[in-house]
Amino acid sequence: MRRIVRGILKTGVFLIALSMGTQAVSLAQSHNLATFNIRYANQTDTGNLWEDRLPHVASLIQFHKIDLVGVQEALNRQLLDLSETLGYEFIGVGRDDGTEKGEYAAILYNPAKFEILDEGTFWLSPTPEKPSKGWDASLNRICTWGKFRQLDGHVFYVFNIHYDHIGQQAREESSKLVMAQVSILNKENAPAILMGDFNVTPENAAYSTITANPDWKDAKTISEIPSYGPAATFTAFDWDKLPDGVIDHIFVKGDLKVIRHGILTDNYGKKYPSDHFPVMVELKF
Structure with a gap:
């Protein structure tokens, strides 16, 4: 009888430990997120056509x-290509007309991992609610x-952005606008990620406008594992x-928590998948 009781107790302890271990794994779950300028499908990109990349x-x-x-x-057909290939869904609109025309700053996500609750797009301009060009942007x-x-x-x-590559005032004003819009949209002050092609290096005022806000940190600077990869993200397809x-x-x-940060230099046959390297982080909520 005592053996049976001891056996039951051991089984109970094992099941409790197993349950706690499973819970710990669940609580420790992390996700990889990235920003990636995939280069629009330009038919003059000889040797680097979208169909090949x-x-x-x-x-x-x-x-x-x-x-x-x-x-x-990303153009609409590129997003459809990626969505079909990956089995991912995406949100976003074309910047030219607010539907499908022009480049997107879309967000692709794995529907097996995330559920979308709300979404939207705003323009980086004094009239963010409609298709428009802001300040000295091209x-x-x-x-x-x-x-x-x-x-x-x-x-x-x-929040996924693409700042102008010419207008410095537009880039600085875009950072101010994004900070304001985050406060308006994220009323519950939930964790947030701001990513994209900012077209500025850390020395630029458009960058420091973000980091001057004590709530925001560059994931690279707070990564638990030191950042991996080169000190650059723009390749111009030039090997x-x-x-x-x-x-x-x-x-x-x-x-x-930012566990890892890296600039990924994956390549194939002395070619890059895009003219930008993707930047990836592993995050734990």
Whole structure:
């Protein structure tokens, strides 16, 4: 009888330990997120056509297990290609007309990992509610945002941007506008990620406008594991030239932890999947 009781007790202790271990694994779950300027499908990009690059962009996302990626320069058909290849869904609109025309700053995500609760796009201009060009910008520029929920219930926001490559005033004003819009949209002050092609290096005022806010941190500077990869994100598709400047960034805000940060230099046959390297972080909420 005592043996039976001892056996029952041991089994109970084992099951409790197993349950606690499973719970710990669940609580410790992390996700890989990335920003990736995938270069629009330009038919003059001889040797780097989208049709040739698509499988390499998709396989990069798959191999690094990136659950959510903010892309820049994507045209509608490129998003449909990636969505079909990856089995991901996406949010966003074209910057030219607010529907499908022009480049997107879309957010692709794995629906098996995240549920979308709300979404929207605003233009980086004094009239953010409609398609428009702001300040000294050369082109329409946008920010697409999404409110997501993890399977464990955690809610977070993602803001994906593409700043102008010419107008310095536009870049600085865009940072001010995004900071203001985050406060308006994220009323519950949930954890947030701001990512994208900022077209500025950390020395630029458009960058420091964000980091001057004590709530926001460059994920690279607070990564538990020191950042991995080169000190640049723009490749121009040029295999023989050193990449120039870190202009793609990921910023974080709120109750989350940056485990890893890296600039990914995946390539194939002396070719890059895009003219920008993707920037990836592993985050734990």
